[in-house]
Amino acid sequence: MTQSTTADLGADAPDAETEATRRDFLLIATGAFAAVGAAAAVWPFIHQMNPDASALALSSIEVDISSIEEGQAITVMWQGKPVAIRYRTAAEMEEARATPVDDLADPVARNDNLDPAAPASDENRSVPGREQWLIMLKVCTHLGCIPLDEAGDYGGWFCPCHGSHYDTAGRIRIGPAPENMAIPPFEFLDETFVRIG
Amino acid sequence: MQHDYFPRYEPKTAVGRWFDSRLPLTRLMYDSFVAYPVPRNLNYFYTFGGILSVMLVVQIVTGVVLAMHYVPHEDFAFDSIEHIMRDVNYGWLLRYIHSNGASMFFLAAYIHIFRGLYFGSYKEPREILWILGVVIFLLMIATAFFGYVLPWGQMSFWAATVITNLFSAIPLVGENIVTWLLGGFAVGQPTLNRFYSLHYLLPFMIAGVVALHVWALHVTGQTNPTGIEVKSKQDVVPFTPHATIKDAFAMTVFLILFAWFVFYLPNYLGHADNYQKADPLVTPAHIVPEWYLLPFYAVLRAVPSKLLGVVLMFGSIAVLFILPWLDTSRVRSANYRPLYRQFFWIFVAVCIGLGYLGAKPAEGGYVIAARILTTYYFAHFFLILPLLGLFENPRPRPASIADSVLKPADEVSGAPAAAGGVAAPETRG
Ligand code: HEM
Numbered sequence: 001m002t003q004s005t006t007a008d009l010g011a012d013a014p015d016a017e018t019e020a021t022r023r024d025f026l027l028i029a030t031g032a033f034a035a036v037g038a039a040a041a042v043w044p045f046i047h048q049m050n051p052d053a054s055a056l057a058l059s060s061i062e063v064d065i066s067s068i069e070e071g072q073a074i075t076v077m078w079q080g081k082p083v084a085i086r087y088r089t090a091a092e093m094e095e096a097r098a099t100p101v102d103d104l105a106d107p108v109a110r111n112d113n114l115d116p117a118a119p120a121s122d123e124n125r126s127v128p129g130r131e132q133w134l135i136m137l138k139v140c141t142h143l144g145c146i147p148l149d150e151a152g153d154y155g156g157w158f159c160p161c162h163g164s165h166y167d168t169a170g171r172i173r174i175g176p177a178p179e180n181m182a183i184p185p186f187e188f189l190d191e192t193f194v195r196i197g
Numbered sequence: 198m199q200h201d202y203f204p205r206y207e208p209k210t211a212v213g214r215w216f217d218s219r220l221p222l223t224r225l226m227y228d229s230f231v232a233y234p235v236p237r238n239l240n241y242f243y244t245f246g247g248i249l250s251v252m253l254v255v256q257i258v259t260g261v262v263l264a265m266h267y268v269p270h271e272d273f274a275f276d277s278i279e280h281i282m283r284d285v286n287y288g289w290l291l292r293y294i295h296s297n298g299a300s301m302f303f304l305a306a307y308i309h310i311f312r313g314l315y316f317g318s319y320k321e322p323r324e325i326l327w328i329l330g331v332v333i334f335l336l337m338i339a340t341a342f343f344g345y346v347l348p349w350g351q352m353s354f355w356a357a358t359v360i361t362n363l364f365s366a367i368p369l370v371g372e373n374i375v376t377w378l379l380g381g382f383a384v385g386q387p388t389l390n391r392f393y394s395l396h397y398l399l400p401f402m403i404a405g406v407v408a409l410h411v412w413a414l415h416v417t418g419q420t421n422p423t424g425i426e427v428k429s430k431q432d433v434v435p436f437t438p439h440a441t442i443k444d445a446f447a448m449t450v451f452l453i454l455f456a457w458f459v460f461y462l463p464n465y466l467g468h469a470d471n472y473q474k475a476d477p478l479v480t481p482a483h484i485v486p487e488w489y490l491l492p493f494y495a496v497l498r499a500v501p502s503k504l505l506g507v508v509l510m511f512g513s514i515a516v517l518f519i520l521p522w523l524d525t526s527r528v529r530s531a532n533y534r535p536l537y538r539q540f541f542w543i544f545v546a547v548c549i550g551l552g553y554l555g556a557k558p559a560e561g562g563y564v565i566a567a568r569i570l571t572t573y574y575f576a577h578f579f580l581i582l583p584l585l586g587l588f589e590n591p592r593p594r595p596a597s598i599a600d601s602v603l604k605p606a607d608e609v610s611g612a613p614a615a616a617g618g619v620a621a622p623e624t625r626g
Pocket residue numbers: 253256257258259260261262263264267278292295296298299302337340341342343344345346347348396397399400401403467
């Protein structure tokens with residue numbers, strides 16, 4: 001509505017204008033309500049794709065480690081992913097310890113049992129007092145392949161998919177993978193059992 | 198395109214008239230595929246659109262019958278494929294048609310796309326037509342990927358793992374997106390089940406976009422090897438019988454190639470690892486995608502950074518969306534662009550080279566070569582195409598499509614230049 005029309009309408013003008021404003025308000029309010037409603041209706045369709053209750057229920061496992069000798073490793077499944085449990089030799093640990101943290105591609109420990117900012121020293125890749133045990137998600141942090149044991153330029157793991165090399169502490173040394181392999185939350189229950197998750 | 202060169206639909210019976218005035222479907226078909234004028238000089242590269250439509254139908258028909266026997270469950274999927282191969286009547290045939298059909302579909306799509314690149318089909322006024330084509334290509338890739346997961350072999354499983362993990366490169370929310378896509382913390386039953394649902398859905402979405410693609414085509418009309426728009430009835434022939442017969446002949450030749458693969462080399466394009474059941478504990482030593490995705494895989498692996506690798510891989514397709522605005526030349530067909538024509542063939546070689554490198558292990562010289570070719574791939578779009586339009590001196594073009602076919606070659610190329618006395622600025626760039 002232009003200025004002149006408003007003037008022409010004379011005394012009726014303010015009324016007409018109030019009407020228009022109220023309608024605008026109703027229109028916008030209805031529109032907004034419908035938009036919020038539509039967005040809320042979409043959510044169940046999106047959220048149904050997230051892990052369901054049965055997948056979330058399998059969140060921890062207990063593993064018997066009493067039969068693993070020094071230099072041996074076993075692989076167990078946790079949340080659909082392989083976890084390596086490796087009883088490392090002194091030589092392997094020495095090799096990992098000799099590497100300055102500054103030389104690492106990823107300087108963060110990626111250990112769920114420690115502070116998220118803990119540096120990626122060999123000690124921080126396990127838990128205090130049990131440094132010989134490396135318990136780690138054996139999943140390449142590039143695109144999720146399973147690296148080969150005791151392989152690669154650093155004697156730890158080698159991912160054949162796109163060529164990532166990990167050292168004996170599971171830390172990324174060269175290749176496209178951005179992070180050290182992840183250490184899941186775990187706890188030694190006694191000499192025989194460790195609980196993962 | 199002007200559409201009154203040939204007589205339009207005229208219902209001949211009372212029933213025809215009755216129907217036509219209520220739903221002019223026959224009219225739409227007649228006017229689109231019988232009376233529709235096509236340039237008289239189309240070559241065989243212009244038959245691949247029709248071939249692609251038929252391939253889509255082949256995939257849908259074989260897919261729907263395979264779905265009657267396939268079981269989308271992690272414990273049974275692999276066995277159900279073997280059941281199809283051994284027990285189901287003609288199951289082996291239907292499956293081989295479907296799995297080789299995917300390859301043939303992509304072969305046709307690549308020829309179709311490179312045809313567009315050569316003859317400048319993406320240029321004004323066909324930008325929307327081109328963009329719809331790129332959308333179809335993306336949907337095809339998604340469909341083929343979901344389909345490849347269904348047999349639940351080793352390659353299926355690890356392709357699903359690697360491809361979904363690409364999304365973990367997204368900062369902050371990447372991991373959540375991957376979990377959401379998988380329906381778990383690793384590829385498993387929820388993943389297989391939803392991929393099956395999507396594999397069934399997407400081909401029908403492709404069919405929908407194809408309809409839009411053809412609609413857009415029939416608004417602007419086809420290009421042709423001269424790149425000159427249709428100017429008069431002299432330039433065109435009716436779709437039926439001319440294009441119909443030519444398409445049918447090309448299709449027959451294409452189907453012979455297809456049949457050769459289905460009957461004599463049914464597993465040649467596949468990977469032996471996929472006849473091993475999925476094992477979440479062991480990644481095969483060489484995981485590679487199907488041949489039609491190798492060039493993009495090479496781009497992914499060429500980059501040492503995870504995020505950048507993923508960005509460039511998607512970028513190598515996304516760049517096609519803006520191609521109409523990157524090519525600055527006003528001359529459409531490479532036949533009249535002496536420099537672009539050479540760069541076109543270099544580009545083809547680069548794409549094939551990337552495909553070769555995508556199949557090789559990501560190490561040493563292969564990675565270096567992949568980096569060089571990836572750089573060239575993007576330079577083609579962002580440097581060469583914009584600059585060529587400014588510096589290239591196009592060859593004189595014939596005055597019309599009819600001229601180009603009816604007059605002897607030397608006269609055609611000489612005529613327009615002599616006529617106006619101009620190798621004029623308006624023909625340049
Ligand atoms: C755009 C069209 C399509 C493409 C490119 C495509 C591609 C593929 C591919 C590459 C495979 C794996 C083949 C193998 O290695 O065994 C596959 C499998 C399968 N597809 Fe499709 N497909 C398409 C349409 C459909 C449709 C419409 C259905 C209908 C439900 C379908 C149902 C299936 C089934 C049940 C399988 C598993 C059986 C098998 O692997 O042979 N597909 N598809």
